[in-house]
Amino acid sequence: MNGLKKIASKVVVCTLCDLSLKRKNSVPGTGPENAKLFIIGEAPGKYEDEKGLPFIGLSGRFLNKYLEAVGIKREDAFVTNAVKCRPPNNRKPESKEVDACRPYLIGQLSIIKPKLVLALGTSACNALGIKYKHLSDVRGKSMDLDFFGLKLHVFITFHPSFPMRFTKPRDTFLMDLKEVARLLNSQQ
Numbered sequence: 715m716n717g718l719k720k721i722a723s724k725v726v727v728c729t730l731c732d733l734s735l736k737r738k739n740s741v742p743g744t745g746p747e748n749a750k751l752f753i754i755g756e757a758p759g760k761y762e763d764e765k766g767l768p769f770i771g772l773s774g775r776f777l778n779k780y781l782e783a784v785g786i787k788r789e790d791a792f793v794t795n796a797v798k799c800r801p802p803n804n805r806k807p808e809s810k811e812v813d814a815c816r817p818y819l820i821g822q823l824s825i826i827k828p829k830l831v832l833a834l835g836t837s838a839c840n841a842l843g844i845k846y847k848h849l850s851d852v853r854g855k856s857m858d859l860d861f862f863g864l865k866l867h868v869f870i871t872f873h874p875s876f877p878m879r880f881t882k883p884r885d886t887f888l889m890d891l892k893e894v895a896r897l898l899n900s901q902q
């Protein structure tokens with residue numbers, strides 16, 4: 715069993731926090747071990763909980779459309795979430811839940827060693843320990859992080875549900891994803 719499969723096998727039986735009590739399926743994440751791009755969302759929603767796969771509902775379709783628009787193949791990226799189980803009524807995951815789930819994220823990142831991590835929204839930033847007052851302080855920026863000994867290059871943008879619901883931030887979201895594509899294709 716490869717390393718990602720080993721982590722997934724632990725995630726599917728995880729009881730480290732109370733989100734495990736109400737889930738149908740946990741959602742470890744999908745994508746190849748050699749992914750250059752590692753995408754972190756917030757938490758599984760209804761469809762993801764039903765199928766055990768990340769970003770397959772409406773915000774997933776919205777994200778896929780924007781990734782495709784900038785020439786990024788979703789199947790080449792590893793896609794996961796700050797927490798691997800659906801919070802009741804799709805509420806935001808609590809910090810203690812993000813904390814409980816972090817070891818899985820660290821494990822996945824340490825196996826994949828991506829060129830770039832794309833943090834989608836506040837919960838993804840929380841999972842990575844990125845501190846700010848407002849998301850707008852860090853959105854559209856990339857930064858180097860020492861994350862539990864792993865050297866990560868992280869780019870931050872909105873969670874796709876925001877530009878999905880409101881038209882105004884869509885141009886900014888597209889601009890951010892273009893920058894993600896540029897960083898992925900750059901030499902360093």
Ligand code: URA
Nearest residue numbers: 755756757758768769
């Ligand atoms: N929203 C997320 O943040 N992640 C998913 O997997 C689905 C919706």
